[in-house]
Amino acid sequence: MIEARGLTKRYGPKTAVDGISFTVQPGQVTGFLGPNGAGKSTTMRMIMGLDRPTAGSVTVNGQPYAAHRSPLTEVGALLDAKAVHTGRSAYNHLLAMAATHNIPKTRVQEVIEMTGLQSVAKKRVGGFSLGMGQRLGIASALLGDPKTLILDEPVNGLDPEGVLWVRNLARYLASEGRTVFLSSHLMSEVALTADHIIVIGKGRIIANAPVKDIVDGGAQHTVRVRTPQATQLAELLTRDGATVTSDEPSLLQITGVEAPGIGELAAASGIVLHELTPVTSTLEEAYMLLTADSVEYQTESATQHVGHGVDSPADAPISEGAKR
Template sequence: MIEARSLTKRYGTKTAVDGVTFTVRPGKVTGFLGPNGAGKSTTMRMIVGLDRPTEGLVTVNGRPYAEHRSPLLEVGALLDAKAVHIGRSAHSHLRALAATHSIPRTRVNEVIEMTGLASVANKRVGGFSLGMGQRLGIAAALLGDPQTLILDEPVNGLDPDGVLWVRQLARGLAAEGKTVLLSSHLMSEMALTADHIIVLGRGRIIADAPVAELVGSTTETLVRVRTPHVEHLQVALAAQGATVANNEPFLLDVTGTPIERIGELAASAGVVLHELRTITGSLEEAYLSLTRDDVEYQTDAAVGFDPRLIASSAPVTRTSQEEQR
């Protein structure tokens, strides 16, 4: 279990993490989300003792990381896959880590097999692809068979098979009763992997809830109806106070009326239905809604950039180009 209480980190006048309090519980995959600059990396570094909190406290399995006599047996972390001596082989790197905690060579071989590194275990890390480097970082995190696992962007650089493997690994470890904290910018993957979500924005927690609850409370649920009798059903729905959008032929998107009531209205009006289903919001929609006002580094699209402005701009002439040089 990971517990943070009023955790704060300042760098001069900059407050990177501002009084956050949360608990990451065993038996679940907890997603750790937030825009760039939200304080996620700083928080994870404080969890494993790489940064010292300015105020507050964070513990892992009941103690600050630095107080564990054998930290690799308590916490496995992947924060920077490149933090490896590039002249070493994967096997040598893991053997060196294992030696610090008297972890047997058999365990080194186990994590090499587990992470798909067997064919490159004796090759220098400097020649590894991004994906293979990620696998080595995960192997190091798993080395001590820890009760708590912290993975920052673990699927970065992995192919689809590798992404699926990480998803199954995280969920499998949680099913064993381990604590899994997973940070990623891939909302679609997080929706498939995480049970619970913590969202940071500008150093503060803006959401801490199960995935379904988070999505349900921040996105709109609609009922999609497909029928050749759009006009008849639209009149019946309007009489019930439903909000109806008709964006395509033979298709209605309805809000404000339960799916069961829509079916009853269609039946009483003699309307044939070809489709009737509920469409819920996505984790991505929920995340964007939550963080809309907390994005520190906004793109043009986020601030309402209009691409038509490009078309209306005067072309740059040869003379003006020369003047710019």
């Protein structure tokens, strides 16, 4: 379990984390979301004792991280997969970590096999791809068979098979009663992996609830209807207080009335329906609504630049991904 109470971190005049309190429960996967600069990494660093809070406190399994006599068996963390001696092999890196806690060599071999590193275990880490570096970071986190896992962007650089593996691993570890706390910018993946979500924006908690509650809270309960009598149906629905929009002549997007009500109204009016589909909201949509006022770095849509003075690719704005 992770418990934060009034956790605050200031860097000079800037407040990175502003008095946040939350509990990460064992037995479930908790996603930690927020825009760049929201305070996610700072919070994770304070949990791991890498940054000292300006105020407040945070404990892992009942104690501050630094107070644990055997931290690797209490908490496993992936915060920076590149924080590895590039001249060492993956095996020797894990072996050196194991030696600090009297962890047997057999466990080193176990986590190498668990993370799919067998073929590269004796190779220097400096030659690893981003995905292999992530796998080594996860192997390091698992080495002490800890009660709590803290994973910052664990699927970064992984191929689809690797992403699925991390998802299944996180859920399996939680099913064993462990605490799993992970951050990711991939909303679709968090929606599939996490049971509970904490959203932070500008250093403050703006949501802390089960995934379903957050998604339902951001939903507009839209129903998509396709009918050759779209105009007639739209008039009837608008008269009943629904909001109707349309992108094409036979297609309606309706809010304010549930699908059964629309179907009953159409049947009573002799209107033929070719489609009647409730549109499910996504975690990404709910997240965007929640963090709309918390995004520090705003960007413009790429379509805004098309045909507006951008003469060549060299003149086009560079995306954040391209910079990296």
